[in-house]
Amino acid sequence: MLGGIDVENRKELQTTLNRKIKQIKEFPRSAQKEVEKVMATKYNVKFGDTVDIFNEISPFSVKELNDEMLYKLMNSIREVALNRYESLDPSDLFVNKYFTEEEIELYEKPLDEETDFDIEITDWKQVSPNKYTIYVSIDEVIRWRNYNKLRFNPETQRDLVTIIVKGVPIKKLDINRKSVNEMKELRKKGLYFPVRGIININPDYFDKPIIKDGKMIIPAETHMDLIEGFHNYIAMCEVKDENPNYEELCEFDIMLLNVDDANRFILQMDKKNHFKTNQTIRMDRINQVNYIIDQLNKSGEFHLYGTINSSMAVFINRIITRLFDVRQDRRKAIELLDKITNNMNYAVKSKNHFDKPFDKYEWLIYLTATSYAIDKNVNFNEVIDDINLADIIKELDVVNVPTSRHYKLINNYLSEVINHVL
Numbered sequence: 001m002l003g004g005i006d007v008e009n010r011k012e013l014q015t016t017l018n019r020k021i022k023q024i025k026e027f028p029r030s031a032q033k034e035v036e037k038v039m040a041t042k043y044n045v046k047f048g049d050t051v052d053i054f055n056e057i058s059p060f061s062v063k064e065l066n067d068e069m070l071y072k073l074m075n076s077i078r079e080v081a082l083n084r085y086e087s088l089d090p091s092d093l094f095v096n097k098y099f100t101e102e103e104i105e106l107y108e109k110p111l112d113e114e115t116d117f118d119i120e121i122t123d124w125k126q127v128s129p130n131k132y133t134i135y136v137s138i139d140e141v142i143r144w145r146n147y148n149k150l151r152f153n154p155e156t157q158r159d160l161v162t163i164i165v166k167g168v169p170i171k172k173l174d175i176n177r178k179s180v181n182e183m184k185e186l187r188k189k190g191l192y193f194p195v196r197g198i199i200n201i202n203p204d205y206f207d208k209p210i211i212k213d214g215k216m217i218i219p220a221e222t223h224m225d226l227i228e229g230f231h232n233y234i235a236m237c238e239v240k241d242e243n244p245n246y247e248e249l250c251e252f253d254i255m256l257l258n259v260d261d262a263n264r265f266i267l268q269m270d271k272k273n274h275f276k277t278n279q280t281i282r283m284d285r286i287n288q289v290n291y292i293i294d295q296l297n298k299s300g301e302f303h304l305y306g307t308i309n310s311s312m313a314v315f316i317n318r319i320i321t322r323l324f325d326v327r328q329d330r331r332k333a334i335e336l337l338d339k340i341t342n343n344m345n346y347a348v349k350s351k352n353h354f355d356k357p358f359d360k361y362e363w364l365i366y367l368t369a370t371s372y373a374i375d376k377n378v379n380f381n382e383v384i385d386d387i388n389l390a391d392i393i394k395e396l397d398v399v400n401v402p403t404s405r406h407y408k409l410i411n412n413y414l415s416e417v418i419n420h421v422l
Helices: 005-028 029-043 047-054 067-083 099-107 138-146 178-187 229-241 259-270 277-283 288-298 311-325 330-349 361-374 382-387 389-395 404-421
Strands: 118-122 122-126 133-136 162-166 168-172 197-200 211-214 215-218 224-228 249-255
Touching: 005 029, 005 047, 005 067, 005 311, 029 047, 029 067, 067 099, 122 197, 133 138, 138 229, 138 249, 178 229, 178 288, 197 259, 197 277, 224 229, 224 259, 288 311, 288 330, 311 361, 330 382, 361 389, 361 404
Parallel strands: 197 249
Antiparallel strands: 118 215, 122 133, 133 249, 162 168, 197 224, 211 215
C-alpha cells in the first residue's frame, strides 16, 4: 500500500540525491544529459524540469520533490550509474529501502502528460553564423512555458535569490512584480511595444538548431536559456492566461554563446546606455501626470499657459507624482487638472503674478499646498492668502529635485498658518 516516505528516510534520500547530483555535475556535461534523457524517455519528465532539479531552482529542488519524482530521479541516476558511469557508485541507491512494492509499481509508470517535443519554427532568419531571429505566436510561447523550455540558467544570468521554505533554502527567480504588472497593463491597453527576448543555446553542449525543409528544429533535449527578457516573458504569458483571446507575435533572438561569452553579453547589457530620468519622463506620453502638465501648458484656462518649458515640466512631474496618485487613472487626472488649474489661477491673481512664469519654488509650494488642502479638507485660497512665500523659500534650498525634507518643511509651515487662522 502507499504510505509515503517517513521523515527520516526522506531526509536520507534527499541527502543522497543531492550528493549524487553534486558528483554528476563534476563529470562531463554528458552525464547530466544522460539523466535528463532517462527522465524524459522512461518517465516522461520534461527536460527543463530535470535541468531545474540539478540547478535547485524552485519548485524543482530535491527538497521540494514529491515521492513520485524522488523515485523517478533516484532510479534515473541509478540507471545511468549502472550503464554508463560506474564511478557514480549506485550501491547507495536502494529503491526498496525507501519505497514499497506498490509504490515502485505505481511510480515506475511514465507521467500521464504529453510527451516532450522538438520545437519547429517556420518564421525565422539567420542574422550571423551564431545568431538567429525567430517569430512565434503567443500560443507557441505558452506551450514552451508549460514544458519549461525557456529556462533561467544561474550560470549565465543575473543572480537568483534564496528564500527559506519550511526552513529549507530554495533558489528562485528575483522577479520584480511591479515591472511585470506594468508590462501587463500596457499590453491590455494595446500600448506596449514588446522588446525582443534573447535565448542562448550553449554550443559547448548542444548542436546549433537544425534547418530542414525550411524549418528550424530545436530538439527537445536542447537547453534554451532565456538570458534577457524574463520579465517580458512572464508578462506576456500571464496576459494570455488571463485573456485566452489575447494575441501577440513574439520575437526572440537565438544566440550560440558558451558560458563565458554569455556572461560577457549580460555584462554588456547591464552597461548599456540607459535613458536619463529626465528623458524618460519626457518620453512617457501615456503617463497621466504628463497629460496634466501638457493640458496646463496648452489650455487658455490657465493664466500662465505656455510658460512651462521642458525642464520645468520634468520638475513639476516629479512633484505631482510624489503628491498625487493619478499615474494610470485618466478620470482622476482630469479631476486633479481642474483642481490645479483653479488653484494656480487663484495664486496668479492673489499674488499679481501675471507678468512672469512660476519658478520652481512657487510650483513646489503651490502644488504642496494643493495636496495639503485636499488631505486636510481646508480651503486652498485661505491658505495661500496667509502664507509668506519668501519665508518658506529661504528655508528650502532645492538643488535638483525636492526631497522628503522639503515637503515636510512646507507642510509644517502650512499647518502653522492654518492653526493661526483658526
